[in-house]
Each structure stands twice: as structure tokens, then as C-alpha cells.
Amino acid sequence: xxxxxxxxxxxxxxxxxxxxxxxxxxxxxxxxxxxxxxxxxxxxxxxxxxxxxxxxxxxxxxxxxxxxxxxxxxxxxxxxxxxxxxxxxxxxxxxxxxxxxxxxxxxxxxxxxxxxxxxxxxxxxxxxxxxxxxxxxxxxxxxxxxxxxxxxxxxxxxxxxxxxxxxxxxxxxxxxxxxxxxxxxxxxxxxxxxxxxxxxxxxxxxxxxxxxxxxxxxxxxxxxxxxxxxxxxxxxxxxxxxxxxxxxxxxxxxxxxxxxxxxxxxxxxxxxxxxxxxxxxxxxxxxxxxxxxxxxxxxxxxxxxxxxxxxxxxxxxxxxxxxxxxxxxxxxxxxxxxxxxxxxxxxxxxxxxxxxxxxxxxxxxxxxxxxxxxxxxxxxxxxxxxxxxxxxxxxxxxxxxxxxxxxxxxxx
Amino acid sequence: xxxxxxxxxxxxxxxxxxxxxxxxxxxxxxxxxxxxxxxxxxxxxxxxxxxxxxxxxxxxxxxxxxxxxxxxxxxxxxxxxxxxxxxxxxxxxxxxxxxxxxxxxxxxxxxxxxxxxxxxxxxxxxxxxxxxxxxxxxxxxxxxxxxxxxxxxxxxxxxxxxxxxxxxxxxxxxxxxxxxxxxxxxxxxxxxxxxxxxxxxxxxxxxxxxxxxxxxxxxxxxxxxxxxxxxxxxxxxxxxxxxxxxxxxxxxxxxxxxxxxxxxxxxxxxxxxxxxxxxxxxxxxxxxxxxxxxxxxxxxxxxxxxxxxxxxxxxxxxxxxxxxxxxxxxxxxxxxxxxxxxxxxxxxxxxxxxxxxxxxxxxxxxxxxxxxxxxxxxxxxxxxxxxxxxxxxxxxxxxxxxxxxxxxxxxxxxxxxxxxxxxxxxxxxxxxxxxxxxxxxxxxxxxxxxxxxxxxxxxxxxxxxxxxxxxxxxxxxxxxxxxxx
Numbered sequence: 061x062x063x064x065x066x067x068x069x070x071x072x073x074x075x076x077x078x079x080x081x082x083x084x085x086x087x088x089x090x091x092x093x094x095x096x097x098x099x100x101x102x103x104x105x106x107x108x109x110x111x112x113x114x115x116x117x118x119x120x121x122x123x124x125x126x127x128x129x130x131x132x133x134x135x136x137x138x139x140x141x142x143x144x145x146x147x148x149x150x151x152x153x154x155x156x157x158x159x160x161x162x163x164x165x166x167x168x169x170x171x172x173x174x175x176x177x178x179x180x181x182x183x184x185x186x187x188x189x190x191x192x193x194x195x196x197x198x199x200x201x202x203x204x205x206x207x208x209x210x211x212x213x214x215x216x217x218x219x220x221x222x223x224x225x226x227x228x229x230x231x232x233x234x235x236x237x238x239x240x241x242x243x244x245x246x247x248x249x250x251x252x253x254x255x256x257x258x259x260x261x262x263x264x265x266x267x268x269x270x271x272x273x274x275x276x277x278x279x280x281x282x283x284x285x286x287x288x289x290x291x292x293x294x295x296x297x298x299x300x301x302x303x304x305x306x307x308x309x310x311x312x313x314x315x316x317x318x319x320x321x322x323x324x325x326x327x328x329x330x331x332x333x334x335x336x337x338x339x340x341x342x343x344x345x346x347x348x349x350x351x352x353x354x355x356x357x358x359x360x361x362x363x364x365x366x367x368x369x370x371x372x373x374x375x376x377x378x379x380x381x382x383x384x385x386x387x388x389x390x391x392x393x394x395x396x397x398x399x400x401x402x403x404x405x406x407x408x409x410x411x412x413x414x415x416x417x418x419x420x421x422x423x424x425x426x427x428x429x430x431x432x433x434x435x436x437x438x439x440x441x442x443x444x445x446x447x448x449x450x451x452x453x454x455x456x457x458x459x460x461x462x463x464x465x466x467x468x469x470x471x472x
Numbered sequence: 473x474x475x476x477x478x479x480x481x482x483x484x485x486x487x488x489x490x491x492x493x494x495x496x497x498x499x500x501x502x503x504x505x506x507x508x509x510x511x512x513x514x515x516x517x518x519x520x521x522x523x524x525x526x527x528x529x530x531x532x533x534x535x536x537x538x539x540x541x542x543x544x545x546x547x548x549x550x551x552x553x554x555x556x557x558x559x560x561x562x563x564x565x566x567x568x569x570x571x572x573x574x575x576x577x578x579x580x581x582x583x584x585x586x587x588x589x590x591x592x593x594x595x596x597x598x599x600x601x602x603x604x605x606x607x608x609x610x611x612x613x614x615x616x617x618x619x620x621x622x623x624x625x626x627x628x629x630x631x632x633x634x635x636x637x638x639x640x641x642x643x644x645x646x647x648x649x650x651x652x653x654x655x656x657x658x659x660x661x662x663x664x665x666x667x668x669x670x671x672x673x674x675x676x677x678x679x680x681x682x683x684x685x686x687x688x689x690x691x692x693x694x695x696x697x698x699x700x701x702x703x704x705x706x707x708x709x710x711x712x713x714x715x716x717x718x719x720x721x722x723x724x725x726x727x728x729x730x731x732x733x734x735x736x737x738x739x740x741x742x743x744x745x746x747x748x749x750x751x752x753x754x755x756x757x758x759x760x761x762x763x764x765x766x767x768x769x770x771x772x773x774x775x776x777x778x779x780x781x782x783x784x785x786x787x788x789x790x791x792x793x794x795x796x797x798x799x800x801x802x803x804x805x806x807x808x809x810x811x812x813x814x815x816x817x818x819x820x821x822x823x824x825x826x827x828x829x830x831x832x833x834x835x836x837x838x839x840x841x842x843x844x845x846x847x848x849x850x851x852x853x854x855x856x857x858x859x860x861x862x863x864x865x866x867x868x869x870x871x872x873x874x875x876x877x878x879x880x881x882x883x884x885x886x887x888x889x890x891x892x893x894x895x896x897x898x899x900x901x902x903x904x905x906x907x908x909x910x911x912x913x914x915x916x917x918x919x920x921x922x923x924x925x926x927x928x929x930x931x932x933x934x935x936x937x938x939x940x941x942x943x944x945x946x947x948x949x950x951x952x953x954x955x956x957x
Contacts (some may be wrong), residue, residue: 186793292740292768296845317739328845331853363637366690374740376688376721377770378820378845380850381637424620424849424931424947429640 086125091448094118095210099149099440103431105160105368115143116162117205119169121448134175134195140164141251147369148212151436152386152417154359155217156247157373162212166223166248170195176459180189189230189458194255196455197221198228198239198282199265200302201321202286203454208317208342208349208394210411210440214357214386215336218323219302221265221283221454223248225255237269237460245286246293249373259293262286265300274462275309282304289375294380296328315344327360328378334358349394349407356387356432361425382423388436390417394444413438477856507535509545512568518916521577521602522554522797527570528598530586532563539567545586547571552582552602557692572928579604579957581905581917597918607923608955611656611943614926619643623685623882625946626938627676628705631657633945634671634685635849636933643670646685649951657951660706667694673722676702677732682750683708684734686845688719695719697734699753714748714758725750726777728797730746733761733805735775743771747805761806766792773843774823774882781828781864782808783838786934788819791840793864800864815866816857820844825883826861827906831890836862837910839892840869840881841880847949852897854879855952858910873914873923875899882934884942891920891945891956893942895932898925901944903957922957925949 102109118139125132140148147153147161156163172193179188196203200219204212213219221243228241239274242253245263265283272278281302287295304321318341325334340353361381362371392411399406415436419426427434451462514528528547528905534540547556563569573584579602587595613695616639629648635642645664648722649712651658665671668687676683680944685903696716700708726733734748742765748760766772770787776784780798780880783791791814795803803809828835838859846852858871878899885892890907903920924930926949934945942954 290770294769316901331851332847363689365668366642366667368638372689372767375770376739377773377822377843379843380845380849381849384846402702421847422850423847424637424639429638 061131081215087130088122088124089448090123091446092119093205093444093446093449095442095444096439097442099438101149101151101160101438102177102431103151103436104149105430107432110149112149114148116140116148116210118206118234121170128177128297129352129459130176130180132176134170134172134174134457136167136454138165138167138169138251143158145251150212150357151431151438152357152384152388152414153212153216154214155370157249159362159364159369161369162216164251165252166251166275167256167292168194169223170454172457172459174459185233187232189460190228191230191287191457192227193225194223195226195241195457197224197226197263197265198230198241198267199283199409200267200323201304201306201319202456206449206454207319207340208351209276209340209353209355209390209392210442210444211390211410211413211438213340213353213355214359214388215321215323215338215355217247218300218325218334218336218357219299219304219321219338220455221285223255224263225257225260228457230460232460235271237271238266239269239460240264240266245288245297246291247288249291256291259286262293263288267302269461271462275307277306277461278302279306288459291374295375296332298325298327299330300314300325313345317342317344319359331385332360332380334360334383343398347396347415349396351394353390354388355390356385358420359384359386361423364425380423381425383420384417384427384430385420386415386417386436388413401425403447405444405449406446407446409440409442409444411440485541489704492779499946501868507537507540509532509533509586509588509596511596511598511815514570514601515598516917517600518603518919519576519600519872520577521579521604521717522650523575523602525573525575525600527572528556528584528586529568529570530596532567532569532588532591539563541565541567543567543569543588543591545569545571545588548585548587550582550583550585550597552576552580554582554602555579556584558688571599573598573600575600575602578602579920587745601905601920603921605957606921606957607903607925609923609952610654610955611953612943613662613946613949613952615659616647618722619645620947621647621718621945621950622671622947623674624934624943624951625674625676626651626936626943626952627709628680628702630706631943632658632674632676632683632685633951636670636672636675636947637689644668644687644690646674647951648670648708650706651852651939651953655939655953657900657943657953661667661698663708665694665698667691668719671698671723672720675723675725677725678727680705682725682753682948684723684725684750685722686720686736688721688739688756690719692717694737696724697736697748697758699750699758701754710748712753712756712758714760716746718742720746722774723771724775724777726782726796728777728780728805730807733777735777735784735805737772737775737784738763740768740771743768745772745775745782745794747808749805753932762808764794764808769819773821776824776826776838778826778828781811781826783824785823785840787821789813790815790819790821791859791867793861793867812867814838814840814859814869815861816840816842816869817854820854822854823882825885827885827892828887829890830887834862836860837906838867839883839885839906841883841894843881844895846879850851850898851877852879852881852899852931856880856892856894856904856914858904858914870916871910871916873904875902875919881932884935884937886937886956893935893937893956895935895944897931897933898924900926900930900932900946901942901954923954925952925954
């Protein structure tokens with residue numbers, strides 16, 4: 061862990077001069093982020109508490125824009141496979157074979173090429189982009205890594221579709237942005253895994269975004285995902301809905317960010333339904349940032365391995381062991397310490413979560429059996445380090461969204 | 473995208489099966505296009521024996537298709553006992569004639585006919601079932617509170633049940649039950665096996681000497697097959713273990729050519745049917761005879777082996793039929809030869825039973841269990857399909873049964889009495905009459921009885937008939953002894 065932390069700092073220091081100025085213009089750009097965090101969580105599977113120190117969300121983003129702004133290459137290297145191979149301690153987290161630990165992302169988190177404003181002047185007020193590669197499907201909200209709260213939301217697999225082989229088109233006219241894409245339905249099973257290319261096109265999604273005023277976005281998304289949890293394709297299909305509103309703008313001396321979202325995923329022809337409501341907000345006042353998140357999200361319970369943090373993968377069948385509804389309140393404080401003329405942002409932070417986990421509708425794996433308790437508590441403290449992250453909204457391609465109002469992006 | 477609902481599948485299956493089999497269980501058919509006799513109401517009722525049923529009604533039409541009044545319809549009980557009254561009735565102004573049946577005193581299907589000589593469609597047949605006293609709880613239940621119960625086998629006065637998943641305690645225990653003079657089970661011992669998370673299947677060899685169980689959801693070295701020697705009933709002594717890193721979902725013992733084999737289902741990601749030779753188990757050796765890969769469409773869930781024929785239930789692939797020593801295609805345990813593949817509507821083929829009817833000598837039907845998505849402990853889904861396997865190279869689905877609100881799991885068939893007992897998860901246990909020809913939709917006429925032994929705590933995994941009692945393993949409420957209908 062420490063070696064990765066050191067390497068990240070060295071990387072940031074060595075390449076800094078090339079970055080920020082070129083970020084939104086032509087030429088190459090890059091950015092990086094990492095969080096060193098100590099987390100205490102109670103309960104964990106089997107009961108009791110656990111404290112761990114990890115480096116999470118270590119990533120390097122590389123990009124290049126050329127051809128008069130019509131072509132963009134974009135990649136994100138995520139090193140969580142090295143820093144958290146067993147996941148990040150987070151009660152309620154789930155997905156990709158992990159439970160109560162947030163899974164590590166794949167090493168090649170994004171690798172996209174975008175043709176931007178393809179119609180040029182001929183399009184008049186209409187701008188069209190085409191993007192393809194490995195990345196996010198046009199669905200839901202921004203990746204939690206580019207949001208202010210260190211703790212991942214439980215609804216990560218209800219509100220985003222990521223790390224797929226995806227091809228998408230974006231059309232923007234005035235305040236209306238429509239994106240549609242096709243991709244492979246299978247989720248990754250380990251950090252070194254690539255999408256199952258032969259399944260490309262078996263799933264689809266679309267997102268309609270309205271931008272009525274600067275800094276405000278309203279969106280609705282829909283997706284049909286084939287067999288996300290069974291890579292060969294024998295699993296149940298997921299029908300997904302998402303609606304959200306996002307704001308990021310100055311309010312007097314403060315910079316305000318807020319996200320409200322609702323998501324629903326149904327599986328097995330509606331037999332299972334998982335819902336989520338999430339509201340989060342952050343206010344920057346000078347160097348201080350305070351933030352809060354309310355989340356109520358459902359988690360499907362799968363059969364665990366002997367390691368209670370891991371579920372059997374591949375699945376052996378299509379049943380689940382129950383649904384747990386997590387209702388969590390997370391609040392935190394950060395303080396920005398600019399380094400190197402503000403190019404690097406250091407943010408010490410303290411963050412806490414309180415809430416409940418309750419069984420919804422029966423089943424054989426309830427919180428009482430799993431944890432011995434329905435109360436969830438978590439406390440985290442650490443240091444968030446970012447370089448060149450301003451304005452980067454992970455999972456958005458084609459340059460059809462407006463640039464952020466400030467370089468003090470919430471993800472920083 | 474796959475957007476086929478279960479209801480649509482069932483409808484499609486029933487329509488297809490009904491069409492293939494000439495199913496005549498329609499209760500509200502359209503009027504005949506030309507003069508004739510057709511059923512109008514009352515078919516396929518299910519009630520206790522000696523019950524007076526709702527009236528049977530037929531519709532009489534003239535040659536031009538219009539209702540025909542004042543036609544005398546004759547009614548008769550053909551089989552199943554009971555009575556029909558009146559023996560003849562006259563059609564009214566809209567062509568309807570009716571009579572009321574009383575079921576016989578003996579449980580079973582009562583057949584009644586309505587006839588009008590010279591009319592097309594005559595006679596019309598009505599079938600209704602008279603139910604007997606049903607299942608009864610004789611013993612057991614509530615006896616494995618710390619773990620979820622999985623598979624069950626009973627032999628020589630002892631029962632052996634596996635455990636599953638995590639209920640606070642991990643499913644790494646094999647429970648040993650002694651049956652008392654009336655057959656009620658009492659826990660006498662347990663074998664706990666480190667390194668496995670679920671005892672996925674249990675069986676005792678036909679000669680009572682070997683106890684085999686399979687393990688999964690554990691460590692790579694713990695998962696696999698375990699063989700114990702029963703020096704005396706209920707007293708297993710460990711002899712051999714062979715690891716299968718991914719775990720074995722099920723295992724089936726079969727004696728072929730004088731040797732004992734275990735046909736097992738190796739779990740994904742590279743699923744296969746692994747055949748183990750247990751001949752050397754007494755010396756601590758288990759030998760892998762063969763590994764037959766199947767597509768990673770989940771994989772194999774269960775196997776049935778009889779007379780050198782192996783049926784492997786390969787989820788969305790359907791049923792694979794192998795010669796593993798029958799002689800028809802030169803197959804052996806070391807080199808299975810596939811004879812045929814049988815698909816079922818909706819896939820998710822899970823388990824089965826090859827029905828050797830002891831009354832007729834027929835080996836005609838294969839019962840196939842389908843396991844569709846559910847919430848373990850609460851809900852389940854899936855049908856029973858019936859395939860005609862008279863020609864093993866050309867099997868065909870001919871019938872289906874769907875229990876409302878539940879899905880099936882493991883089977884046992886009383887081949888003398890022609891009764892299929894099906895574990896039905898949240899619906900408990902269902903008994904089906906599988907006598908005679910099986911065609912079309914078997915619900916509700918073939919449904920003899922059902923029981924949820926644990927009431928709200930019922931999620932039944934398996935069933936086994938032994939000494940006249942039906943023993944069941946219930947994931948929530950343990951091991952039960954039931955009286956059968």
C-alpha cells in the first residue's frame with residue numbers, strides 16, 4: 061500500500077508541468093487522484109467491527125484532443141487492483157463478487173475515442189458526437205470517483221453502468237442532450253479482465269439530459285442489460301431506470317454541488333426489484349468543504365463463499381437470498397491545501413456514516429444473520445490527493461456537456 | 473433482449489403441448505362450428521372424495537351451428553366410481569344440458585361421459601379428481617435450527633442430510649438421523665467438514681455400504697467428493713476425498729459393470745460432468761474416470777443414471793442424454809457417448825427422474841424439474857416437464873405441471889403406486905398422479921395432495937420415500953417424516 065502511495069506522489073510531481081493548462085484545449089492532458097484512508101466499520105459480516113487502512117481510487121487519466129477539437133482520446137488507469145485487491149471496507153457495498161467491500165475497478169477503467177462535433181458548421185445548432193471503446197454506458201449519474209464523498213454509494217450498480225465495450229452517439233441541440241449506446245452486458249469479475257467482446261451489442265442504454273440553465277442538469281435514463289452477473293450470458297436480464305438532477309454552480313461566495321437521483325433495476329422479468337433514492341450535496345466555502353449524503357438503496361443478497369465478503373462467482377443459478385435495504389446518512393468535512401501553485405490539491409477529510417440495514421421481503425440472508433445487527437456505523441479519515449481533476453466528469457464522452465463553472469470541481 | 477415472461481412461457485408451453493398431445497381439458501370452448509356436442513362447463517374439478525361437484529354442462533348445436541333445444545343427452549360414469557344424476561337430461565333453449573356428479577369414495581380420477589348419438593364430438597368426456605386424506609406429519613421438523621438443510625438420503629434405518637449456505641453456522645455439516653420404530657428421525661451425530669460451505673448432495677449406495685456427499689462453496693482443496701464407508705448403518709468411517717476446486721453441485725451413485733461410480737456436476741466457470749470410480753475408496757483412492765465438458769450456460773445441476781444411461785440436466789442447454797455403459801452406443805463411464813439433447817421451454821433444467829413404471833414395465837417418461845429465479849426461503853418458480861424418452865435418441869416434451877406460486881426442486885417417484893413426489897420449496901411437497909398417458913397440462917387433475925410441513929417455515933429441498941413414509945429435507949425447518957396420500 062505504501063509503495064503505491066509513494067509512486068502516485070512521484071508520478072504527480074514528475075509530470076505536473078504538462079497538465080492543467082492544456083486540459084480543456086488541444087493537445088495532451090492528464091490528471092490523477094488517490095485517497096489514503098483509514099476506515100472503521102461496524103458491523104461486518106459475522107458481526108463486530110474492523111479497521112483498515114488503504115489507498116483507494118488511485119487513478120491516472122490521460123487524454124489527447126486534436127483535429128481542431130474534433131477528436132479526443134481518453135483513458136483512465138485505475139490501480140485499485142493493486143491497492144485494494146480484496147476491496148474497500150464499506151458496509152452495504154456490493155457488486156462484482158464483493159459484499160460489504162467495494163470492489164476494485166478494472167485496471168483499464170476507461171479507454172475511449174470520441175469524434176466530437178462531427179457536423180461542424182453544417183450542423184448548425186446541432187452537435188453530434190460518436191464515441192467508442194471501453195468505458196461508461198450512457199446511463200445514470202457520474203462515477204462516484206468524481207464526486208465529493210469518499211465513501212461509495214451502495215447504488216453504484218443501480219445508478220451507473222461502467223467498464224463495458226461501448227459505442228454511443230450523442231446529439232446536443234440547445235438545452236437538450238440525447239445519448240444512446242450499445243455495449244456488452246457482462247460486468248467484470250476481476251481487475252485484469254476485459255469486456256467479453258463477443259457480447260458487444262447485447263445490451264443498450266439511453267440518456268436524455270436537459271440543461272435549462274447553466275450548472276443545472278435534469279436527466280432520465282433507461283437501459284436493458286443482458287445477464288450482467290453471469291459473464292457467459294446465462295443470467296437474468298436487468299431493466300434499469302434512472303432519473304436525476306444535478307447542480308453545480310457558484311452561490312455567492314460558496315460553490316455548491318448537489319445531486320438527487322432515483323434508480324430502479326428489475327431483474328428476472330420483474331421478479332426482483334431493487335430501488336434507490338440518493339441525495340447528496342457539498343458546499344465549498346473558501347478552503348473548507350462540508351458535505352452530506354442521504355441514501356436508501358436495495359441490495360440483492362447472493363450466496364457467499366466461506367469468505368463472507370465474497371459471493372460465489374460465477375453464480376450457480378438465478379435465485380437470490382433476499383434483499384437488504386440500506387438507509388444511510390453520510391456527512392463529512394474536507395479542507396483544501398493547495399500545493400505547487402494550486403496544481404495539486406490535498407484534502408484531509410473526516411467522514412462518518414450512520415444508518416440501518418433491514419431485510420425487505422424475507423429470505424435466508426438477513427442482516428440479523430449476516431451482521432447480528434441492523435445498525436450500520438462507519439468512520440473514515442484520510443487524505444485526498446488530486447491533480448488536474450478539475451472539470452473531469454468520469455463517464456461523459458463527446459464534449460457535449462458544458463465545462464464546469466469552476467476548477468473547484470466536487471471530485472477534487 | 474430476452475423479454476419472455478413466465479406466464480407467457482407457460483401459456484406457450486401449454487398451447488404447444490396441448491396441441492401436440494390433443495389435450496382435451498378445455499373447460500370453456502367455443503361453440504362447435506357445425507352440429508355437434510361440446511363441453512360447456514365443469515371439467516377438471518378437484519375435490520374430496522364423495523363430494524358433489526359443480527354441474528357438468530354440454531352444449532348441443534344443430535348442423536347450422538345454432539343452439540339446439542330439446543335434445544336428450546345421456547350421462548354415464550365410466551370409471552372412478554361415484555354417480556351422475558340425472559342419467560339423461562334435455563338441452564334447453566340455448567342448447568345447454570347438464571348433470572351433477574358425485575365423486576367416488578376412492579381417491580382418483582372419475583371419468584364421466586355425455587353422449588348424443590349421431591352428433592359430432594359425442595361422447596364428451598369430463599374428468600375430475602377425488603382427493604384422499606392427503607399428507608400427514610408423522611415426525612421430525614424444527615430439528616436443524618443452526619443451519620439451513622440441503623439434500624437427504626435414507627437407508628437402513630438412518631437418514632443423512634446435508635447443510636447449506638450460512639445461517640450463522642456454515643453449511644459444512646452432514647447430519648446423521650436414526651429412525652425409531654415408527655420411522656421418526658432423531659439426530660444422533662454430525663460430520664463437520666472444514667473447507668466446504670455447502671454439503672450439496674448426499675447418497676448411500678444401493679448395497680448400503682458407501683455414503684457419498686459432495687461439497688461446494690468452500691476452499692479449492694475442500695470442495696469435491698467425500699466417501700465414507702458404513703461399517704454399520706449410521707456409523708460412517710471416512711475413506712477418501714478428492715478435491716474439485718470449483719466445487720461439485722451434485723453427485724449420483726451408479727453401479728456399472730460391477731463397479732461403483734459417482735456422476736458429479738462440476739461447477740462453473742468450466743462446468744463438466746466428472747465421473748469418479750469409487751472402486752478403490754476402501755483403500756483411500758478415488759479415481760477420475762472422465763470429465764465431459766458442457767457449455768458454461770451455468771452448467772450441470774443434477775444427473776440421473778439408470779441402466780447405463782445418464783441424463784444430465786444442463787440448465788439452459790436442456791437435458792443431455794448419454795450412454796455410459798448401456799451398450800446402445802458404446803459409451804462407458806470413462807467415455808460417455810451423447811445420444812441426444814432435449815430442450816425445455818425457458819431452459820433452467822435442474823433435476824429429473826427416469827420413471828420405470830413397475831406396473832406397466834414402461835420406461836417411457838422422464839420428469840424434468842425446472843428451477844427459475846426465486847428468493848431462497850420465500851419464493852420460487854419453475855415447472856415440471858414430462859418428456860417421452862421411449863426413443864432415447866429422439867426424446868420429446870409431452871406434458872407439464874405448474875404449481876401456482878412455487879417452483880419445483882428434487883423428486884422421488886413411487887414406481888409401484890405411480891406417484892411423483894416433488895419438493896416444491898415454498899409450497900412444500902406436492903404429490904402427482906403419474907399413471908397412464910401423460911399429455912398437455914397436468915394441473916390440476918394430476919395433483920393429488922400437497923403439504924407445507926413447517927407452515928410458514930417451509931422451503932423444501934428434497935424428498936425420499938422409505939418404508940412407506942416420505943422423508944423430506946426442508947431448508948428452513950429440517951428433516952421431516954410424512955405420511956403419504
